[in-house]
Amino acid sequence: xxxxxxxxxxxxxxxxxxxxxxxxxxxxxxxxxxxxxxxxxxxxxxxxxxxxxxxxxxxxxxxxxxxxxxxxxxxxxxxxxxxxxxxxxxxxxxxxxxxxxxxxxxxxxxxxxxxxxxxxxxxxxxxxxxxxxxxxxxxxxxxxxxxxxxxxxxxxxxxxxxxxxxxxxxxxxxxxxxxxxxxxxxxxxxxxxxxxxxxxxxxxxxxxxxxxxxxxxxxxxxxxxxxxxxxxxxxxxxxxxxxxxxxxxxxxxxxxxxxxxxxxxxxxxxxxxxxxxxxxxxxxxxxxxxxxxxxxxxxxxxxxxxxxxxxxxxxxxxxxxxxxxx
Amino acid sequence: xxxxxxxxxxxxxxxxxxxxxxxxxxxxxxxxxxxxxxxxxxxxxxxxxxxxxxxxxxxxxxxxxxxxxxxxxxxxxxxxxxxxxxxxxxxxxxxxxxxxxxxxxxxxxxxxxxxxxxxxxxxxxxxxxxxxxxxxxxxxxxxxxxxxxxxxxxxxxxxxxxxxxxxxxxxxxxxxxxxxxxxxxxxxxxxxxxxxxxxxxxxxxxxxxxxxxxxxxxxxxxxxxxxxxxxxxxxxxxxxxxxxxxxxxxxxxxxxxxxxxxxxxxxxxxxxxxxxxxxxxxxxxxxxxxxxxxxxxxxxxxxxxxxxxxxxxxxxxxxxxxxxxxxxxxxxxxxxxxxxxxxxxxxxxxxxxxxxxxxxxxxxxxxxxxxxxxxxxxxxxxxxxxxxxxxxxxxxxxxxxxxxxxxxxxxxxxxxxxxxxxxxxxxxxxxxxxxxxxxxxxxxxxxxxxxxxxxxxxxxxxxxxxxxxxxxxxxxxxxxxxxxxxxxxxxxxxxxxxxxxxxxxxxxxxxxxxxxxxxxxxxxxxxxxxxxx
Numbered sequence: 001x002x003x004x005x006x007x008x009x010x011x012x013x014x015x016x017x018x019x020x021x022x023x024x025x026x027x028x029x030x031x032x033x034x035x036x037x038x039x040x041x042x043x044x045x046x047x048x049x050x051x052x053x054x055x056x057x058x059x060x061x062x063x064x065x066x067x068x069x070x071x072x073x074x075x076x077x078x079x080x081x082x083x084x085x086x087x088x089x090x091x092x093x094x095x096x097x098x099x100x101x102x103x104x105x106x107x108x109x110x111x112x113x114x115x116x117x118x119x120x121x122x123x124x125x126x127x128x129x130x131x132x133x134x135x136x137x138x139x140x141x142x143x144x145x146x147x148x149x150x151x152x153x154x155x156x157x158x159x160x161x162x163x164x165x166x167x168x169x170x171x172x173x174x175x176x177x178x179x180x181x182x183x184x185x186x187x188x189x190x191x192x193x194x195x196x197x198x199x200x201x202x203x204x205x206x207x208x209x210x211x212x213x214x215x216x217x218x219x220x221x222x223x224x225x226x227x228x229x230x231x232x233x234x235x236x237x238x239x240x241x242x243x244x245x246x247x248x249x250x251x252x253x254x255x256x257x258x259x260x261x262x263x264x265x266x267x268x269x270x271x272x273x274x275x276x277x278x279x280x281x282x283x284x285x286x287x288x289x290x291x292x293x294x295x296x297x298x299x300x301x302x303x304x305x306x307x308x309x310x311x312x313x314x315x316x317x318x319x320x321x322x323x324x325x326x
Numbered sequence: 327x328x329x330x331x332x333x334x335x336x337x338x339x340x341x342x343x344x345x346x347x348x349x350x351x352x353x354x355x356x357x358x359x360x361x362x363x364x365x366x367x368x369x370x371x372x373x374x375x376x377x378x379x380x381x382x383x384x385x386x387x388x389x390x391x392x393x394x395x396x397x398x399x400x401x402x403x404x405x406x407x408x409x410x411x412x413x414x415x416x417x418x419x420x421x422x423x424x425x426x427x428x429x430x431x432x433x434x435x436x437x438x439x440x441x442x443x444x445x446x447x448x449x450x451x452x453x454x455x456x457x458x459x460x461x462x463x464x465x466x467x468x469x470x471x472x473x474x475x476x477x478x479x480x481x482x483x484x485x486x487x488x489x490x491x492x493x494x495x496x497x498x499x500x501x502x503x504x505x506x507x508x509x510x511x512x513x514x515x516x517x518x519x520x521x522x523x524x525x526x527x528x529x530x531x532x533x534x535x536x537x538x539x540x541x542x543x544x545x546x547x548x549x550x551x552x553x554x555x556x557x558x559x560x561x562x563x564x565x566x567x568x569x570x571x572x573x574x575x576x577x578x579x580x581x582x583x584x585x586x587x588x589x590x591x592x593x594x595x596x597x598x599x600x601x602x603x604x605x606x607x608x609x610x611x612x613x614x615x616x617x618x619x620x621x622x623x624x625x626x627x628x629x630x631x632x633x634x635x636x637x638x639x640x641x642x643x644x645x646x647x648x649x650x651x652x653x654x655x656x657x658x659x660x661x662x663x664x665x666x667x668x669x670x671x672x673x674x675x676x677x678x679x680x681x682x683x684x685x686x687x688x689x690x691x692x693x694x695x696x697x698x699x700x701x702x703x704x705x706x707x708x709x710x711x712x713x714x715x716x717x718x719x720x721x722x723x724x725x726x727x728x729x730x731x732x733x734x735x736x737x738x739x740x741x742x743x744x745x746x747x748x749x750x751x752x753x754x755x756x757x758x759x760x761x762x763x764x765x766x767x768x769x770x771x772x773x774x775x776x777x778x779x780x781x782x783x784x785x786x787x788x789x790x791x792x793x794x795x796x797x798x799x800x801x802x803x804x805x806x807x808x809x810x811x812x813x814x815x816x817x818x819x820x821x822x823x824x825x826x827x828x829x830x831x832x833x834x835x836x837x838x839x840x841x842x843x844x845x846x847x848x849x850x851x852x853x854x855x856x857x858x859x
Binding site (some may be wrong): 190194195196198199200202203206207209210211213214215216272273274 | 417419421422423424425426430433434435436437439442443444470486
């Protein structure tokens with residue numbers, strides 16, 4: 001009897017979950033209409049190449065949100081991934097260009113530095129008990145500071161063959177960078193959505209008490225999620241270097257915006273209305289498409305930032321509405 | 327049914343004692359359960375039921391006593407060792423992830439995984455098989471938890487505890503709280519199916535009707551001890567169970583009953599706030615104390631919330647002194663003279679780090695302020711007078727409330743509202759955590775409040791300007807203590823699963839009949855008012 005009345009009434013909460021998706025499709029539709037060359041094979045290739053760093057950091061954020069729950073205030077979030085990625089990019093650029101280090105040792109150093117950020121986050125959240133939002137905001141600011149020290153706040157160009165090859169070489173008509181990212185996505189997907197570890201991670205994020213009672217090591221899983229996220233940040237550094245032919249300080253800001261927008265937008269694509277890896281990846285590609293679209297119809301860069309900020313608010317607010325206040 | 331009396335005990339807890347600071351929670355209590363038996367565990371709040379369950383779970387270590395499971399003495403008792411011994415707990419809360427499927431939930435923490443990752447299809451098949459074979463219920467393993475009914479979620483929770491097929495003892499802690507009565511039957515058939523498989527079941531519940539329906543034997547707890555183990559016809563008779571549960575006599579605690587006013591003060595008709603309660607009619611006259619009885623989950627707490635504007639009713643009307651009133655926030659309630667003495671006084675009743683005087687004047691600052699600036703002196707005089715009247719100790723109104731005893735803190739809350747001259751007092755568990763001496767004083771105070779302060783020993787000479795002293799008020803008391811309601815109230819309404827099943831003058835009620843009503847003890851055997859709709 002109860003079910004009947006429910007199905008008769010319009011499901012507003014379910015509808016709010018779809019809103020960001022609808023708005024995005026409308027915006028992309030508008031851009032596709034005003035800039036017809038946005039939908040050519042060439043610009044789609046460009047969109048994919050440009051989206052690679054965002055996709056990789058989104059993988060990291062998705063893991064943290066899945067493990068921490070999608071409550072906008074107290075749930076899982078890691079604002080420091082882009083800062084860790086840019087720090088790692090600065091270290092690689094500095095080592096390759098200024099010290100003549102080989103690629104693999106430079107990458108190893110960068111990965112260590114990025115993952116150190118994740119370890120600090122894990123410590124602050126799991127041991128000290130800070131909310132992820134504040135803890136990762138603090139580490140993010142500190143990491144940006146360290147990056148400035150490493151680079152003396154200057155741009156470092158990179159012309160190392162590995163980095164250049166990542167951008168320019170193609171395989172089966174796709175750039176090597178895009179292909180490598182696809183491999184990363186598959187690995188992350190297998191870990192989060194197919195493995196036992198991933199199922200436990202989802203359980204921790206879905207209902208921490210339930211996971212605890214089921215014998216899942218909740219604190220360890222949470223700590224791991226932050227370390228995995230920073231690992232994604234470290235890996236993203238290589239693609240950041242390839243995209244920008246070097247490291248430039250300050251690029252973490254835009255990356256942060258796009259990462260959050262893409263990951264939470266992704267929840268609107270998932271049938272269960274929760275943050276997923278696929279959703280985050282698709283979100284990252286769409287957000288990049290939006291940026292490129294704005295550029296191609298000549299919208300001022302500053303306005304683009306403003307619009308993205310407003311979109312984040314919109315996406316996160318609808319997520320809060322859809323998960324339902326009590 | 328198995329002859330449980332003569333079967334050997336699978337689980338034997340003997341002479342368990344457990345003390346907490348100031349309380350002997352368990353005093354040489356014993357509990358023994360056989361395989362293939364559904365064993366009920368009943369007792370009033372504070373009788374020691376939940377303590378013994380927590381001792382069994384390894385959450386508390388007992389001060390004395392022994393636990394034997396399957397003829398093995400458990401000397402190092404921990405949550406892990408209890409699990410290994412095959413004891414499983416079905417917790418009261420539905421600990422599930424809303425966006426997980428049935429299969430994912432059943433296998434949570436014990437997923438089956440192969441070389442290609444988690445084997446979702448196999449998990450689904452096993453989960454569905456288990457639900458059908460062991461719990462006699464068909465459920466699609468791909469359905470999301472949030473699309474299930476409460477009873478189905480409960481079954482998923484049970485399946486999760488039992489899926490490893492190692493369970494020998496299953497403890498159900500108040501499993502039916504959120505269930506509708508037809509859903510209870512679903513759960514019962516699952517529990518009976520478990521008994522057929524030779525599992526020992528401990529069933530803890532406040533609903534005596536369920537205990538008598540379901541259980542083969544019943545252990546009754548009172549004051550930290552097992553006072554009776556009932557079997558056969560005794561275990562099926564809620565009257566017998568109640569007799570063992572109560573066994574105490576207190577009448578002098580309560581003030582003399584006085585005359586009830588004729589003028590209706592508050593009238594609610596057909597008030598509904600689904601899914602908590604529906605169709606509630608409630609009338610409170612001036613100088614009348616009306617009690618609301620009901621178990622946790624009966625809608626009692628939510629009814630209070632609606633009357634005070636903390637929750638909004640979906641339908642129904644409320645009139646106060648004949649005027650229609652729409653209470654949609656506590657602010658509106660207080661403005662119209664309705665005040666709440668909340669159950670959780672430390673968090674919602676008091677500002678713990680403020681003084682007694684400041685707490686008392688909190689709701690009536692207008693009267694002790696000029697040009698919106700609080701004048702300390704009149705406030706202090708007023709507070710001192712009230713504190714004296716209520717015998718708040720220490721008698722220094724500058725004392726910080728945090729350091730007062732529970733009873734004195736409650737008196738501070740009462741003093742605050744006394745100062746406002748309110749018409750209707752809603753009191754939620756007014757004496758919870760209060761010692762017996764302070765209880766008597768609070769009861770007297772409530773009675774005085776209802777009758778306009780015309781008490782014999784009106785301690786406050788020459789302070790008739792204090793509001794609350796000459797205008798009679800209506801009082802609503804929501805309490806989980808039936809003796810308190812019977813001693814204090816003029817009339818009692820009883821809520822069961824969101825519906826008013828009785829509205830009677832207190833003279834027509836006895837402790838037994840009130841307990842039977844609140845626990846649904848005689849609902850199922852005599853008539854079926856729950857299904858009428």
